[in-house]
Amino acid sequence: MSQTKILLDESEIPTHWYNVVADMPNPPAPVLGPNGQPVTPDQLAAIFPEALIEQEVSSERWIEIPQPVREIYKLWRPSPLFRAHRLEKALGTPAKIYYKNEGVSPAGSHKPNSAVAQAYYNKEAGITRLTTETGAGQWGSSISLAGQMFELEVRVFMVKISYHQKPFRRSMMQTWGATVIPSPSDQTEAGRQILAADPDSNGSLGIAISEAVEEAAARKDTSYTLGSVLNHVLLHQSIIGLEAKKQFEKVGDYPDIIFAPCGGGSNFGGVTFPFLADKAAGKAVRLVAVEPGSCPTLTRGHYAYDFGDAVGLTPLTKMYTLGHDFMPPGIHAGGLRYHGDSALVSQLYHEKLIEAVAVDQLPTFEAGVLFAQCEGVIPAPESNHAIRACIDEALRCKASGEPKTLFFNLTGHGHFDMAAYDRYFAGELDDYPLPQEAIDRALANLPKI
Amino acid sequence: MSQTKILLDESEIPTHWYNVVADMPNPPAPVLGPNGQPVTPDQLAAIFPEALIEQEVSSERWIEIPQPVREIYKLWRPSPLFRAHRLEKALGTPAKIYYKNEGVSPAGSHKPNSAVAQAYYNKEAGITRLTTETGAGQWGSSISLAGQMFELEVRVFMVKISYHQKPFRRSMMQTWGATVIPSPSDQTEAGRQILAADPDSNGSLGIAISEAVEEAAARKDTSYTLGSVLNHVLLHQSIIGLEAKKQFEKVGDYPDIIFAPCGGGSNFGGVTFPFLADKAAGKAVRLVAVEPGSCPTLTRGHYAYDFGDAVGLTPLTKMYTLGHDFMPPGIHAGGLRYHGDSALVSQLYHEKLIEAVAVDQLPTFEAGVLFAQCEGVIPAPESNHAIRACIDEALRCKASGEPKTLFFNLTGHGHFDMAAYDRYFAGELDDYPLPQEAIDRALANLPKI
Numbered sequence: 053m054s055q056t057k058i059l060l061d062e063s064e065i066p067t068h069w070y071n072v073v074a075d076m077p078n079p080p081a082p083v084l085g086p087n088g089q090p091v092t093p094d095q096l097a098a099i100f101p102e103a104l105i106e107q108e109v110s111s112e113r114w115i116e117i118p119q120p121v122r123e124i125y126k127l128w129r130p131s132p133l134f135r136a137h138r139l140e141k142a143l144g145t146p147a148k149i150y151y152k153n154e155g156v157s158p159a160g161s162h163k164p165n166s167a168v169a170q171a172y173y174n175k176e177a178g179i180t181r182l183t184t185e186t187g188a189g190q191w192g193s194s195i196s197l198a199g200q201m202f203e204l205e206v207r208v209f210m211v212k213i214s215y216h217q218k219p220f221r222r223s224m225m226q227t228w229g230a231t232v233i234p235s236p237s238d239q240t241e242a243g244r245q246i247l248a249a250d251p252d253s254n255g256s257l258g259i260a261i262s263e264a265v266e267e268a269a270a271r272k273d274t275s276y277t278l279g280s281v282l283n284h285v286l287l288h289q290s291i292i293g294l295e296a297k298k299q300f301e302k303v304g305d306y307p308d309i310i311f312a313p314c315g316g317g318s319n320f321g322g323v324t325f326p327f328l329a330d331k332a333a334g335k336a337v338r339l340v341a342v343e344p345g346s347c348p349t350l351t352r353g354h355y356a357y358d359f360g361d362a363v364g365l366t367p368l369t370k371m372y373t374l375g376h377d378f379m380p381p382g383i384h385a386g387g388l389r390y391h392g393d394s395a396l397v398s399q400l401y402h403e404k405l406i407e408a409v410a411v412d413q414l415p416t417f418e419a420g421v422l423f424a425q426c427e428g429v430i431p432a433p434e435s436n437h438a439i440r441a442c443i444d445e446a447l448r449c450k451a452s453g454e455p456k457t458l459f460f461n462l463t464g465h466g467h468f469d470m471a472a473y474d475r476y477f478a479g480e481l482d483d484y485p486l487p488q489e490a491i492d493r494a495l496a497n498l499p500k501i
Numbered sequence: 502m503s504q505t506k507i508l509l510d511e512s513e514i515p516t517h518w519y520n521v522v523a524d525m526p527n528p529p530a531p532v533l534g535p536n537g538q539p540v541t542p543d544q545l546a547a548i549f550p551e552a553l554i555e556q557e558v559s560s561e562r563w564i565e566i567p568q569p570v571r572e573i574y575k576l577w578r579p580s581p582l583f584r585a586h587r588l589e590k591a592l593g594t595p596a597k598i599y600y601k602n603e604g605v606s607p608a609g610s611h612k613p614n615s616a617v618a619q620a621y622y623n624k625e626a627g628i629t630r631l632t633t634e635t636g637a638g639q640w641g642s643s644i645s646l647a648g649q650m651f652e653l654e655v656r657v658f659m660v661k662i663s664y665h666q667k668p669f670r671r672s673m674m675q676t677w678g679a680t681v682i683p684s685p686s687d688q689t690e691a692g693r694q695i696l697a698a699d700p701d702s703n704g705s706l707g708i709a710i711s712e713a714v715e716e717a718a719a720r721k722d723t724s725y726t727l728g729s730v731l732n733h734v735l736l737h738q739s740i741i742g743l744e745a746k747k748q749f750e751k752v753g754d755y756p757d758i759i760f761a762p763c764g765g766g767s768n769f770g771g772v773t774f775p776f777l778a779d780k781a782a783g784k785a786v787r788l789v790a791v792e793p794g795s796c797p798t799l800t801r802g803h804y805a806y807d808f809g810d811a812v813g814l815t816p817l818t819k820m821y822t823l824g825h826d827f828m829p830p831g832i833h834a835g836g837l838r839y840h841g842d843s844a845l846v847s848q849l850y851h852e853k854l855i856e857a858v859a860v861d862q863l864p865t866f867e868a869g870v871l872f873a874q875c876e877g878v879i880p881a882p883e884s885n886h887a888i889r890a891c892i893d894e895a896l897r898c899k900a901s902g903e904p905k906t907l908f909f910n911l912t913g914h915g916h917f918d919m920a921a922y923d924r925y926f927a928g929e930l931d932d933y934p935l936p937q938e939a940i941d942r943a944l945a946n947l948p949k950i
Contacts, residue, residue, distance in 0.1 A: 056576065062505055126505040126506055127505065127583075134576075158879070159877075201587075219923065223920075223923045224919060226926055227919075227926075228874060421676055427576060428577065428650075430607070471669070477672070
């Protein structure tokens with residue numbers, strides 16, 4: 053049997069991140085301020101350090117990964133590439149299935165790839181405190197880990213209902229030394245206003261963002277951090293695809309199709325963009341973003357300027373969006389419940405360089421359970437989306453007899469999502485079919501610019 | 502900086518397990534039946550397949566690892582050996598600290614190393630069903646995973662109070678296709694008797710063992726499986742130490758002292774026994790079993806014949822024991838709450854070839870949190886025992902200026918133990934100091950033979 057686990061030595065960790073902007077047919081659409089004018093780097097300086105702002109607007113193809121970041125990466129990177137022999141056999145497919153396991157990071161997902169970089173640049177800029185918001189806790193725990201590694205104080209505003217419902221992600225953040233604050237809190241003006249109006253508010257990601265940004269903007273020693281969507285986040289995540297390319301080279305193979313779950317776009321961009329460079333050079337590789345049927349940003353949204361948050365505080369980004377006041381149903385893949393998408397992913401989708409497909413919740417859990425039974429690892433609900441789409445393609449290959457090489461990104465493990473699996477086994481999960489009216493309603497409220 | 506992560510390729514997975522019996526100064530003391538006579542292999546055949554019984558009594562030094570077992574091992578093995586550079590720096594010690602991360606298995610601990618082997622030999626023997634008991638769920642989830650890999654039905658009798666208190670380990674077992682039965686159940690005579698006397702019984706590990714053994718003994722298609730204590734389990738776990746030796750060779754280093762948590766002895770034996778062979782050949786390596794101060798089997802128990810279970814159903818084993826009716830306090834390191842120990846570990850301790858040390862619960866969590874903050878991984882409470890003892894030695898090295906090479910086994914991650922960390926942060930944990938009278942009382946009830 054051919055190799056199961058394709059490893060790289062830590063000396064093979066890429067030395068540079070890949071910036072897809074260098075290979076895009078058109079420059080990225082500008083981000084606009086409330087006045088409709090492009091946002092300048094200066095305006096971002098209140099909440100981000102200069103090095104990250106430079107990366108946000110850079111069009112350089114390769115950006116060096118600082119040595120201290122690579123040292124931290126060594127704690128879990130390079131992540132292994134697996135050939136899913138047992139899954140192939142269970143499906144009876146002639147396709148070859150590979151997956152990259154990003155769940156091996158201490159926080160259990162790909163998120164620390166950017167968190168470590170963000171913590172490093174903030175430390176270098178003399179920042180001593182980081183703020184962020186978190187819902188389910190994947191990003192909050194990653195920035196807590198990264199802050200600890202660079203001795204930064206980390207303050208995570210955690211949506212209050214999640215704070216109480218998901219105590220274990222909270223304990224994880226506390227173990228890494230972060231302060232976790234149920235949001236809305238009395239520690240910011242935004243939080244106090246909400247509490248005055250509704251003392252029992254359960255909070256929302258929008259409110260938590262407001263609190264985290266307010267605190268960062270108010271203090272010179274404090275920066276705000278974001279775990280997806282922004283260009284510099286996707287840049288840092290390119291480490292996934294760059295490693296994967298080296299790993300495929302080691303076994304003399306190359307993917308025909310790559311599947312990655314897509315919410316804000318950070319893991320999708322991270323794993324696929326380095327392959328997009330090859331596509332630009334003529335390789336026939338297909339890159340497929342997999343999103344929830346109940347939050348189908350790329351497949352059913354509009355390509356338009358919209359706010360990144362629910363309440364309209366952020367600059368306007370040109371992206372695929374379901375409308376900033378679209379409220380995604382309560383699916384368990386919390387990381388994919390986002391009305392918008394990364395500007396880079398959106399533009400590349402608009403220009404037909406990447407594809408997208410939507411899958412429903414129940415089939416994703418079915419796929420995740422089959423994967424766990426074959427390969428061992430229990431995947432995060434977000435990862436189950438990529439697994440579903442990959443299995444569907446493997447079954448098409450079975451029908452057609454095509455021995456395609458398929459590759460998906462296993463973004464994280466499901467150790468903190470077992471309640472979701474419980475509900476799946478108990479028959480309590482829903483697909484939440486999304487009527488067109490719900491999308492139309494939200495799209496009617498797109499900002500007019 | 503020297504290497505952080507020392508990897509082996511899957512082609513370097515050892516081809517043979519190491520059996521320490523071949524290198525012991527004296528043959529293992531016989532296991533005795535209720536009549537005081539040595540138990541014969543025949544008597545074990547009702548609940549174990551022949552291949553495992555042969556391994557249980559074998560004195561061959563090397564036993565080949567079947568190819569199908571090695572194929573499954575490839576899903577996570579060889580496990581990485583880490584140099585804990587950041588922990589060394591935080592301690593300011595001249596000592597070098599290495600750890601082997603067994604938490605990378607799908608079940609999150611070293612337990613699948615034996616579970617996979619046991620499932621394989623049962624499958625080969627034509628067995629179609631496995632039973633076992635589980636408390637916290639580490640072993641139950643490992644045998645569920647392994648059973649799934651070899652298409653065996655798995656029935657886990659889970660202590661009823663744990664079944665309700667630890668639903669996520671249960672969901673994990675169900676994801677891998679096992680049936681999890683709260684014990685006491687109405688499915689066995691033993692369970693029905695308990696329920697008749699006390700319908701609200703919370704269950705105990707002793708009761709769950711009785712149910713699992715009864716079902717295995719009653720059916721020809723069914724075997725019983727055990728996750729520690731027995732010789733064949735320690736044999737399978739020797740893969741840990743064998744890999745570690747290759748990894749130390751790669752970096753040209755060798756441990757002066759090895760620390761491993763010790764409950765039933767499976768990971769301790771697994772990681773240290775392959776080094777014991779070197780010790781027999783003159784190497785000055787020290788092997789230290791680390792146990793809880795509140796369940797100090799080796800450090801405060803007697804070396805005597807005793808039952809392996811609480812209720813006196815098992816054969817009698819010569820081992821260090823606190824007495825089979827010793828009830829360990831409710832520490833969170835559930836895997837170390839055992840009144841006895843492996844016969845092999847006990848005999849080697851009695852013959853002074855290995856050492857033991859006891860550490861209290863609070864200092865183990867303190868050590869685990871420091872480790873997590875330095876190295877990222879949040880350890881299981883059992884692993885925190887080894888970390889504590891290793892840190893104590895590193896601090897002694899700091900005082901003396903000795904640059905010793907220390908090595909400990911990180912038996913598993915703590916993703917399913919975050920409630921314990923919560924209680925630690927909340928100041929709710931106890932060290933449970935153990936009065937001598939409690940030990941004396943239990944030892945007074947040792948069986949008279």
